[in-house]
Amino acid sequence: MQVTKKNQTIAICIMLLVVLLAGCGRSQAPSAVEKSQGYLSITDDTGRTVVLPHKPEKIVVLSTSFLDLLYAVGGKAIGRPGSKTGGIPSAAQDVAEIGYVYNVNLEKVVSLQPDLVIAFQGIHDKLIPALESNKIPVILVRIKSYQDVVEKLKLFSNIAGTMPKGEELARDIDVKVNDIVAKVPDKQLKVAIIHATAKSVTVELDNSITGSIAKQLKLHNVASGSRALESDPDATPYSLEKLVETNPDMIFVVTMGYGAEVEKRMKADLESSPAWSTLAAVQNKQVHILPEELFLLNPGLRYPDAVAYMAKIAYPEVFTHVK
CATH class of the missing domain: 3.40.50.1980 (Nitrogenase molybdenum iron protein domain)
Known part of the structure; x- marks a missing residue:
């Protein structure tokens, strides 16, 4: 039987379609970050979905523990808590203070007109209604375990648009921690x-x-x-x-x-x-x-x-x- 060029093309297309459908049929781990809606769609650690219509340029963080991760991946903040124990990156020293981690000045936060607030789950949950009523996107994140650090490096690099940097830093931390644990x-x-x-x-x-x-x-x-x-x-x-x-x-x-x-x-x-x-x-x-x-x-x-x-x-x- 003679196979025409047209038939060959159809056969190839069918094979590609089968491969694609097989790939779609495989189960995939849920992702906390999606690029399908607006700039970014984030599912935070409480299960809330927050859609960012554009790349955030005015970020306020409500915990000092977020700062080094955010700045390490190329992000920056316009508002942060004060600290009595240090730990503020040099690049964030002059950023406006919004109270302290356990005593956030909500009026100050709102006055900065942020396009994203990064809050600590378990500490700032009660601030969500007030922030949302002011049309301020807010995500609640948890950073306690080692896995949390790795995940948030990737999340913050997604927010900053520097995903390769977040992955690089996560690998570096992983190598250092595993080297200690192995001994x-x-x-x-x-x-x-x-x-x-x-x-x-x-x-x-x-x-x-x-x-x-x-x-x-x-x-x-x-x-x-x-x-x-x-x-x-x-x-x-x-x-x-x-x-x-x-x-x-x-x-x-x-x-x-x-x-x-x-x-x-x-x-x-x-x-x-x-x-x-x-x-x-x-x-x-x-x-x-x-x-x-x-x-x-x-x-x-x-x-x-x-x-x-x-x-x-x-x-x-x-x-x-x-x-």
Whole structure:
């Protein structure tokens, strides 16, 4: 049978169509970012879909932990929170302040007329109605775990229009963190993570920033599996009795402001409490107050530094080279 050129063309087209349909039939992982509507369609960490009609030029961030990620991928902000602990990129030092992470000045935010507000899930949720009523697009994002850092680098680079830069930075962080984790010995150390402020004390769970880093380093959080507080899904109530019962090898302390004051108070408690003195961590001088800039809010691009810092405390015999 003679095959004409026309028939060959039809056959090729049919084959291509079959390949395309087969590809479309495969299941694909849901994406948080789509380019199909306007400039960008984003599904934030609460499941809200926010469509940006054009590339944002006037971004306000409500958490300092977003700044280094945003600026690293070539983005910039016109508004940011103030900080008592530093951590503001040099390029963002002169950016207008809009209060603090836990006390945002909403009027100031609105006055800046932003075309995008990046808010922290779990802290700024209640601000959404007011921002939306002022026709301000806002996304709620979570940056606590290592995976969150990688995902937000890619998200922010999508927003800034610099996706290759975000992917490059994500790969760099991945290499550094994996290099540390690969050296972790299997010692099965037990740790407790205490979150202390001038007003309250709680114990952090695995899904907290410090808890997720401890888990990566194969440290067993004695509070793992405990019931979370209604007001804070990352923490459980502090109980000295439970601490004595689980008897951790190490205690990590994360403070929020007034670090010296909290440290002084904790040392006084340690010295005056007979129960504290029975803990292995106390007897072996393994109570460590962690730096606020690495463990209070997500360290962002400094995530490998936070992992290395805790690794040196937990396994000093392995990580002697870490400063």
